[in-house]
Amino acid sequence: xxxxxxxxxxxxxxxxxxxxxxxxxxxxxxxxxxxxxxxxxxxxxxxxxxxxxxxxxxxxxxxxxxxxxxxxxxxxxxxxxxxxxxxxxxxxxxxxxxxxxxxxxxxxxxxxxx
Amino acid sequence: xxxxxxxxxxxxxxxxxxxxxxxxxxxxxxxxxxxxxxxxxxxxxxxxxxxxxxxxxxxxxxxxxxxxxxxxxxxxxxxxxxxxxxxxxxxxxxxxxxxxxxxxxxxxxxxxxx
Numbered sequence: 001x002x003x004x005x006x007x008x009x010x011x012x013x014x015x016x017x018x019x020x021x022x023x024x025x026x027x028x029x030x031x032x033x034x035x036x037x038x039x040x041x042x043x044x045x046x047x048x049x050x051x052x053x054x055x056x057x058x059x060x061x062x063x064x065x066x067x068x069x070x071x072x073x074x075x076x077x078x079x080x081x082x083x084x085x086x087x088x089x090x091x092x093x094x095x096x097x098x099x100x101x102x103x104x105x106x107x108x109x110x111x112x113x114x
Numbered sequence: 115x116x117x118x119x120x121x122x123x124x125x126x127x128x129x130x131x132x133x134x135x136x137x138x139x140x141x142x143x144x145x146x147x148x149x150x151x152x153x154x155x156x157x158x159x160x161x162x163x164x165x166x167x168x169x170x171x172x173x174x175x176x177x178x179x180x181x182x183x184x185x186x187x188x189x190x191x192x193x194x195x196x197x198x199x200x201x202x203x204x205x206x207x208x209x210x211x212x213x214x215x216x217x218x219x220x221x222x223x224x225x226x227x228x
Contacts, residue, residue, distance in 0.1 A: 034216060046216040100145065
Protein backbone atom coordinates (compact mmCIF):
# COMPACT_ATOMS: atom_id res chain seq x y z
CA UNK A 1 0.00 0.00 0.00
CA UNK A 2 1.13 3.54 -0.62
CA UNK A 3 -0.01 6.81 0.91
CA UNK A 4 0.89 10.44 1.27
CA UNK A 5 0.43 12.78 4.20
CA UNK A 6 0.34 16.54 3.92
CA UNK A 7 0.10 17.64 7.56
CA UNK A 8 -0.81 21.28 6.91
CA UNK A 9 -4.17 22.29 5.46
CA UNK A 10 -2.88 25.82 4.87
CA UNK A 11 0.46 27.58 4.77
CA UNK A 12 0.67 31.36 4.97
CA UNK A 13 3.81 33.25 3.97
CA UNK A 14 4.68 36.83 3.13
CA UNK A 15 5.85 37.65 -0.37
CA UNK A 16 9.62 37.45 -0.64
CA UNK A 17 9.97 34.99 2.23
CA UNK A 18 10.97 31.36 1.75
CA UNK A 19 8.18 28.79 1.73
CA UNK A 20 7.98 25.12 2.62
CA UNK A 21 5.06 22.78 2.03
CA UNK A 22 5.46 19.47 3.82
CA UNK A 23 4.91 15.97 2.52
CA UNK A 24 5.64 12.54 3.96
CA UNK A 25 5.00 9.26 2.20
CA UNK A 26 4.62 5.57 2.82
CA UNK A 27 5.35 2.87 0.24
CA UNK A 28 6.29 -0.78 0.48
CA UNK A 29 9.09 -0.38 -2.05
CA UNK A 30 11.01 2.56 -3.47
CA UNK A 31 9.06 5.67 -4.36
CA UNK A 32 8.60 7.92 -7.30
CA UNK A 33 7.50 11.29 -5.87
CA UNK A 34 5.68 14.18 -7.50
CA UNK A 35 4.36 17.64 -6.74
CA UNK A 36 1.38 19.15 -8.54
CA UNK A 37 -0.22 22.58 -8.29
CA UNK A 38 -3.89 23.46 -8.80
CA UNK A 39 -4.92 27.03 -9.47
CA UNK A 40 -8.61 28.01 -9.05
CA UNK A 41 -10.77 26.58 -11.84
CA UNK A 42 -7.73 25.04 -13.50
CA UNK A 43 -6.50 21.51 -13.93
CA UNK A 44 -3.67 20.00 -11.93
CA UNK A 45 -0.26 21.00 -13.28
CA UNK A 46 2.96 19.07 -12.83
CA UNK A 47 5.68 20.91 -10.88
CA UNK A 48 8.50 18.43 -10.34
CA UNK A 49 9.36 14.80 -9.66
CA UNK A 50 11.95 12.64 -7.94
CA UNK A 51 12.84 9.45 -9.76
CA UNK A 52 16.44 8.72 -8.83
CA UNK A 53 19.75 10.49 -8.40
CA UNK A 54 20.17 13.82 -6.64
CA UNK A 55 17.94 14.22 -3.63
CA UNK A 56 17.31 17.87 -4.48
CA UNK A 57 15.15 18.25 -7.57
CA UNK A 58 14.29 21.48 -9.31
CA UNK A 59 11.05 22.17 -11.10
CA UNK A 60 8.85 24.79 -12.64
CA UNK A 61 8.41 28.37 -11.40
CA UNK A 62 11.50 28.23 -9.15
CA UNK A 63 10.20 25.42 -6.95
CA UNK A 64 12.40 22.64 -5.65
CA UNK A 65 11.93 19.63 -3.41
CA UNK A 66 14.23 17.51 -1.30
CA UNK A 67 13.88 13.76 -1.09
CA UNK A 68 14.82 12.43 2.35
CA UNK A 69 14.69 8.66 2.48
CA UNK A 70 15.37 8.32 6.20
CA UNK A 71 12.53 10.69 7.06
CA UNK A 72 10.33 9.50 4.17
CA UNK A 73 9.73 13.12 3.25
CA UNK A 74 9.57 15.16 0.06
CA UNK A 75 9.02 18.77 1.15
CA UNK A 76 8.38 21.44 -1.48
CA UNK A 77 10.39 24.64 -1.17
CA UNK A 78 10.93 27.98 -2.82
CA UNK A 79 13.50 30.56 -1.70
CA UNK A 80 11.32 33.61 -2.33
CA UNK A 81 7.53 33.36 -2.54
CA UNK A 82 5.37 35.31 -4.98
CA UNK A 83 1.74 36.28 -4.56
CA UNK A 84 1.06 34.36 -7.77
CA UNK A 85 2.26 31.16 -6.05
CA UNK A 86 -0.97 31.12 -4.05
CA UNK A 87 -2.69 27.88 -5.00
CA UNK A 88 -3.42 24.34 -3.85
CA UNK A 89 -0.40 22.01 -3.78
CA UNK A 90 -0.57 18.24 -3.93
CA UNK A 91 2.13 15.72 -3.20
CA UNK A 92 1.84 12.30 -4.87
CA UNK A 93 3.65 8.96 -4.66
CA UNK A 94 3.96 5.94 -6.88
CA UNK A 95 5.58 2.69 -5.77
CA UNK A 96 8.06 1.95 -8.54
CA UNK A 97 7.63 -1.80 -8.14
CA UNK A 98 3.91 -2.17 -7.88
CA UNK A 99 2.02 -0.04 -10.32
CA UNK A 100 1.23 3.06 -12.28
CA UNK A 101 -1.41 4.77 -10.16
CA UNK A 102 -0.37 7.96 -8.41
CA UNK A 103 -1.64 8.34 -4.85
CA UNK A 104 -2.24 11.96 -3.89
CA UNK A 105 -2.26 13.72 -0.55
CA UNK A 106 -5.24 15.84 0.47
CA UNK A 107 -3.50 19.04 -0.55
CA UNK A 108 -2.11 22.14 1.13
CA UNK A 109 -3.44 25.58 0.39
CA UNK A 110 -0.64 28.12 0.04
CA UNK A 111 -1.47 31.77 0.60
CA UNK A 112 1.21 34.33 -0.17
CA UNK A 113 0.37 37.81 1.08
CA UNK A 114 1.83 41.04 -0.33
CA UNK B 115 -5.89 19.90 -29.09
CA UNK B 116 -2.73 20.30 -27.12
CA UNK B 117 -4.05 19.18 -23.76
CA UNK B 118 -6.40 16.68 -22.18
CA UNK B 119 -9.99 17.56 -22.98
CA UNK B 120 -12.95 16.57 -20.80
CA UNK B 121 -16.64 16.94 -21.52
CA UNK B 122 -18.98 18.02 -20.17
CA UNK B 123 -17.35 20.53 -17.87
CA UNK B 124 -20.46 20.51 -15.71
CA UNK B 125 -23.20 17.94 -15.37
CA UNK B 126 -26.24 18.15 -13.11
CA UNK B 127 -28.38 15.05 -12.87
CA UNK B 128 -30.98 13.49 -10.63
CA UNK B 129 -30.44 10.61 -8.29
CA UNK B 130 -30.84 7.31 -10.10
CA UNK B 131 -29.94 8.59 -13.55
CA UNK B 132 -27.14 7.34 -15.83
CA UNK B 133 -24.18 9.59 -16.63
CA UNK B 134 -21.31 9.44 -19.13
CA UNK B 135 -18.17 11.55 -18.86
CA UNK B 136 -15.75 11.76 -21.76
CA UNK B 137 -11.99 12.21 -21.88
CA UNK B 138 -9.86 12.94 -24.94
CA UNK B 139 -6.19 12.47 -23.99
CA UNK B 140 -3.09 14.04 -25.44
CA UNK B 141 -2.31 12.50 -28.81
CA UNK B 142 0.22 9.68 -28.52
CA UNK B 143 -0.30 9.11 -24.80
CA UNK B 144 -0.89 5.42 -24.24
CA UNK B 145 -1.77 5.67 -20.56
CA UNK B 146 -5.04 7.17 -19.37
CA UNK B 147 -6.25 7.63 -15.80
CA UNK B 148 -9.52 8.57 -14.14
CA UNK B 149 -9.52 10.22 -10.73
CA UNK B 150 -12.29 11.64 -8.53
CA UNK B 151 -11.80 14.74 -6.41
CA UNK B 152 -14.23 15.67 -3.68
CA UNK B 153 -14.26 19.07 -2.04
CA UNK B 154 -11.26 19.57 0.21
CA UNK B 155 -9.65 16.30 -0.79
CA UNK B 156 -6.90 15.17 -3.09
CA UNK B 157 -7.60 13.25 -6.28
CA UNK B 158 -8.67 9.67 -5.61
CA UNK B 159 -7.55 7.05 -8.13
CA UNK B 160 -10.32 5.20 -9.96
CA UNK B 161 -8.91 3.35 -12.99
CA UNK B 162 -5.87 3.21 -15.27
CA UNK B 163 -5.78 2.17 -18.94
CA UNK B 164 -2.73 1.13 -20.90
CA UNK B 165 -3.91 1.19 -24.49
CA UNK B 166 -7.40 -0.28 -24.73
CA UNK B 167 -7.28 -2.40 -21.61
CA UNK B 168 -7.93 -1.49 -18.01
CA UNK B 169 -4.62 -2.34 -16.36
CA UNK B 170 -5.78 -1.37 -12.88
CA UNK B 171 -9.41 -0.77 -11.89
CA UNK B 172 -8.88 -1.23 -8.18
CA UNK B 173 -10.10 2.27 -7.39
CA UNK B 174 -13.59 1.95 -8.82
CA UNK B 175 -15.85 2.22 -5.76
CA UNK B 176 -18.51 -0.28 -6.84
CA UNK B 177 -20.10 -1.92 -9.86
CA UNK B 178 -22.10 1.20 -10.73
CA UNK B 179 -18.87 2.65 -12.12
CA UNK B 180 -17.42 1.46 -15.41
CA UNK B 181 -14.96 2.90 -17.92
CA UNK B 182 -14.02 2.03 -21.48
CA UNK B 183 -11.36 3.01 -23.96
CA UNK B 184 -12.27 0.98 -27.05
CA UNK B 185 -9.72 2.37 -29.50
CA UNK B 186 -6.95 3.27 -27.12
CA UNK B 187 -7.61 6.99 -27.27
CA UNK B 188 -10.87 8.54 -26.03
CA UNK B 189 -12.25 7.12 -22.80
CA UNK B 190 -15.72 7.25 -21.28
CA UNK B 191 -16.48 6.93 -17.58
CA UNK B 192 -19.97 5.58 -17.03
CA UNK B 193 -21.91 5.85 -13.79
CA UNK B 194 -25.18 3.98 -13.38
CA UNK B 195 -27.94 4.73 -10.86
CA UNK B 196 -26.18 7.85 -9.64
CA UNK B 197 -26.24 8.68 -5.95
CA UNK B 198 -25.74 12.02 -4.19
CA UNK B 199 -22.42 10.75 -2.89
CA UNK B 200 -21.14 10.51 -6.46
CA UNK B 201 -21.07 14.31 -6.65
CA UNK B 202 -17.46 15.32 -7.26
CA UNK B 203 -15.07 16.55 -9.92
CA UNK B 204 -13.99 13.70 -12.16
CA UNK B 205 -10.49 14.19 -13.49
CA UNK B 206 -8.90 12.52 -16.47
CA UNK B 207 -5.15 12.40 -17.04
CA UNK B 208 -2.88 10.92 -19.67
CA UNK B 209 0.80 10.10 -19.88
CA UNK B 210 3.34 8.48 -22.16
CA UNK B 211 2.99 5.27 -20.20
CA UNK B 212 6.26 4.92 -18.33
CA UNK B 213 5.81 4.72 -14.60
CA UNK B 214 8.41 7.45 -14.17
CA UNK B 215 6.32 9.88 -16.16
CA UNK B 216 4.16 12.70 -14.98
CA UNK B 217 0.44 12.81 -15.62
CA UNK B 218 -1.18 15.58 -17.66
CA UNK B 219 -4.62 16.44 -16.30
CA UNK B 220 -7.73 17.83 -17.89
CA UNK B 221 -9.80 20.50 -16.15
CA UNK B 222 -12.31 17.97 -14.96
CA UNK B 223 -16.03 17.28 -15.20
CA UNK B 224 -17.99 18.53 -12.22
CA UNK B 225 -20.84 16.12 -11.48
CA UNK B 226 -23.70 17.19 -9.23
CA UNK B 227 -26.31 14.61 -8.29
CA UNK B 228 -29.47 16.15 -6.85
